[in-house]
Amino acid sequence: MQWDILAQAIVNGILIGGVYSLASVGLNLIFGVVKIVNFAHGEFIMLGMYITYWSWALFGIDPLLSLVITMPLMFLFGVIVQRFLFQPILKAPELAQIFMTIGLQILLQNLALAIFSANYRSIPTAYGAIAYHLGPIVISAPRLFAFIISVVLSAALGFLLLGTDLGKAMRAAAQDREVAELMGINQNYIFLIAVGLAAALAGAAGTVVMPFFYAYPTAGIAFGLKSFVVAIAGGLGSVRGAFIMGLILGAAESLGVQYVGADAGMLVAFIILLVVLVLRPQGIFAGGRL
Amino acid sequence: MASETTNNSVYSGPAKVGWQWRKLTTPNWYVPLIGLIILLVLPVFITASYYRHVLILVFLYAAAGEAWNLIGGYGGQFSLGHAAFFGIGAYTSTILLNAWDVSPWISMFLGGLLAILMSLVIGLTCFRLRSHYFTIATIGFAEVLRLSALYFRGLTGGAQGMTIPYLGTAPAMYQFDSKVPYYYIILFFMLLTIYLTHKIRNSRLGFYLLALSQNQEAAQAVGVDVVQAKQLALSISAFLTALLGTFYAQYLYFIEPASVFSLDTSILMPLVSIIGGIATVLGPIVGAFLIIPVRELALNLLGSSFAGAHFIMYGAMLIIIILVRPAGIIGILSQGYRTVISKLPGGKEN
Numbered sequence: 001m002q003w004d005i006l007a008q009a010i011v012n013g014i015l016i017g018g019v020y021s022l023a024s025v026g027l028n029l030i031f032g033v034v035k036i037v038n039f040a041h042g043e044f045i046m047l048g049m050y051i052t053y054w055s056w057a058l059f060g061i062d063p064l065l066s067l068v069i070t071m072p073l074m075f076l077f078g079v080i081v082q083r084f085l086f087q088p089i090l091k092a093p094e095l096a097q098i099f100m101t102i103g104l105q106i107l108l109q110n111l112a113l114a115i116f117s118a119n120y121r122s123i124p125t126a127y128g129a130i131a132y133h134l135g136p137i138v139i140s141a142p143r144l145f146a147f148i149i150s151v152v153l154s155a156a157l158g159f160l161l162l163g164t165d166l167g168k169a170m171r172a173a174a175q176d177r178e179v180a181e182l183m184g185i186n187q188n189y190i191f192l193i194a195v196g197l198a199a200a201l202a203g204a205a206g207t208v209v210m211p212f213f214y215a216y217p218t219a220g221i222a223f224g225l226k227s228f229v230v231a232i233a234g235g236l237g238s239v240r241g242a243f244i245m246g247l248i249l250g251a252a253e254s255l256g257v258q259y260v261g262a263d264a265g266m267l268v269a270f271i272i273l274l275v276v277l278v279l280r281p282q283g284i285f286a287g288g289r290l
Numbered sequence: 291m292a293s294e295t296t297n298n299s300v301y302s303g304p305a306k307v308g309w310q311w312r313k314l315t316t317p318n319w320y321v322p323l324i325g326l327i328i329l330l331v332l333p334v335f336i337t338a339s340y341y342r343h344v345l346i347l348v349f350l351y352a353a354a355g356e357a358w359n360l361i362g363g364y365g366g367q368f369s370l371g372h373a374a375f376f377g378i379g380a381y382t383s384t385i386l387l388n389a390w391d392v393s394p395w396i397s398m399f400l401g402g403l404l405a406i407l408m409s410l411v412i413g414l415t416c417f418r419l420r421s422h423y424f425t426i427a428t429i430g431f432a433e434v435l436r437l438s439a440l441y442f443r444g445l446t447g448g449a450q451g452m453t454i455p456y457l458g459t460a461p462a463m464y465q466f467d468s469k470v471p472y473y474y475i476i477l478f479f480m481l482l483t484i485y486l487t488h489k490i491r492n493s494r495l496g497f498y499l500l501a502l503s504q505n506q507e508a509a510q511a512v513g514v515d516v517v518q519a520k521q522l523a524l525s526i527s528a529f530l531t532a533l534l535g536t537f538y539a540q541y542l543y544f545i546e547p548a549s550v551f552s553l554d555t556s557i558l559m560p561l562v563s564i565i566g567g568i569a570t571v572l573g574p575i576v577g578a579f580l581i582i583p584v585r586e587l588a589l590n591l592l593g594s595s596f597a598g599a600h601f602i603m604y605g606a607m608l609i610i611i612i613l614v615r616p617a618g619i620i621g622i623l624s625q626g627y628r629t630v631i632s633k634l635p636g637g638k639e640n
Contacts, residue, residue, distance in 0.1 A: 106605030107602060113598035
């Protein structure tokens with residue numbers, strides 16, 4: 001075995017794993033606070049990609065800089081989704097909730113197809129081809145930037161949840177809705193913020209991959225499914241678990257592609273999911289806390 | 291249906307045969323019978339191949355939704371991985387047909403048995419998972435099968451899929467030149483699933499499922515073997531779904547992982563149930579009659595206008611139905627149906 005190839009695969013995997021983490025913490029935030037499993041989460045990521053692409057194509061904004069456009073727009077989008085689609089069905093049967101988000105997924109994918117066409121769209125950047133050498137390991141600059149921004153944003157969410165009153169209110173609403181309400185926490189307001197934040201983070205995940213990835217209408221599917229694997233394996237509702245599990249999944253997937261075959265990435269992801277569910281159904285890092 | 295006993299109690303005196311015939315004069319019996327007769331003679335009037343095709347798809351997904359409803363509706367275990375069973379049925383019969391000329395009439399049962407085996411694996415690993423975990427684990431199983439079908443090209447043809455050699459009309463090999471025999475076969479399957487669902491709902495298993503879907507701990511406390519009941523329902527559901535998978539392969543002459551093992555297939559089965567009315571005998575049938583023609587006709591009418599148009603309509607319809615009536619629309623329909631029935635000759639008011 002060549003150790004440098006192994007190390008290279010792990011490093012590549014962890015770098016993209018950071019993006020999975022960022023996508024999954026949002027999914028977990030929605031599940032933890034609003035108790036809805038968002039099947040349209042991958043499509044939120046896809047929207048982030050397109051916002052980034054069009055900011056560049058129309059206004060020449062650098063893809064990483066466009067975070068300041070993507071995140072507020074996606075926050076607003078999340079607030080609208082929560083207010084008009086999720087809030088009316090908060091007490092509906094679980095399956096109706098799942099199908100609401102599946103309907104939203106189908107709608108967003110095909111709206112993107114109708115408006116933006118099925119073309120693959122990418123953004124050439126000045127730093128796209130830069131790579132840093134760390135001994136035998138090559139680290140591509142856009143992937144490193146994506147990783148750093150993802151970690152910073154995930155950490156910011158963690159700080160928000162642990163260190164602020166808003167975060168405390170969110171954690172309270174996640175643990176017990178009724179008691180939180182009795183303590184004077186406005187549930188609906190908290191839910192709006194939670195889904196808005198989750199959408200903003202998903203959009204950010206779409207933005208940071210644009211320097212090395214393509215935007216197309218179904219680009220969100222693979223990201224969405226992987227976010228699910230990460231969220232479940234890390235412990236549904238646990239933001240911390242999702243963060244660590246994202247990195248693990250990235251590495252495992254990269255190893256699968258390296259040593260099994262190009263199309264083994266997803267297979268590895270789902271096998272991890274099933275193994276975790278059999279051995280530890282509540283997820284590896286589940287503590288019941290956000 | 292529940293009112294039939296009160297309706298007939300007046301006639302409880304005469305001989306059994308006379309009582310049986312009396313039943314047919316009440317709308318509760320003759321209305322479904324007329325419906326059945328209409329379905330049986332429909333191919334005589336509908337000769338356009340395309341409309342026959344839409345009807346066949348309606349029956350196929352009605353039957354599949356009915357099979358899903360056993361575990362997903364009555365059992366309350368929301369599987370989003372039934373494509374696993376559907377695909378096992380389709381691939382088992384097609385692989386055996388292409389390799390050894392085994393008649394699909396025989397191999398469909400083998401596919402059913404393999405699906406039961408798969409349902410045991412899913413049951414053993416997933417039944418201790420709660421709600422969302424179970425749902426996502428079932429997606430995981432179906433996806434592993436889909437990706438495996440892509441990966442093991444030697445056996446399954448990979449992404450290119452498998453074709454079934456065309457033999458013209460060969461009833462022994464489950465092949466027909468016309469759509470009419472397929473129409474009656476799938477109509478039979480749909481009626482079979484309705485009959486089985488009706489039977490199961492009124493059986494011990496049906497009551498166990500009802501109890502455990504409402505409150506698992508309480509059901510366990512009164513002595514229901516929860517795991518066994520769920521497993522039995524899932525296995526029956528898996529077996530029926532696999533038979534439909536074989537039908538799908540024989541009807542379309544072509545299968546690929548992206549169709550039979552897809553998440554879209556897994557979604558369609560619960561979808562028709564929830565649109566029609568979950569955990570009701572006729573809900574999936576109503577749902578399929580609503581969803582499938584809209585899907586197909588929209589594809590036909592809007593498909594050429596701009597890309598994605600029909601799916602935009604489909605997604606929007608899904609969102610609107612759930613916003614307006616999260617419990618499905620069979621409630622409204624059955625109310626209207628009861629009102630109409632009570633006004634027909636032989637109804638309560640006569």
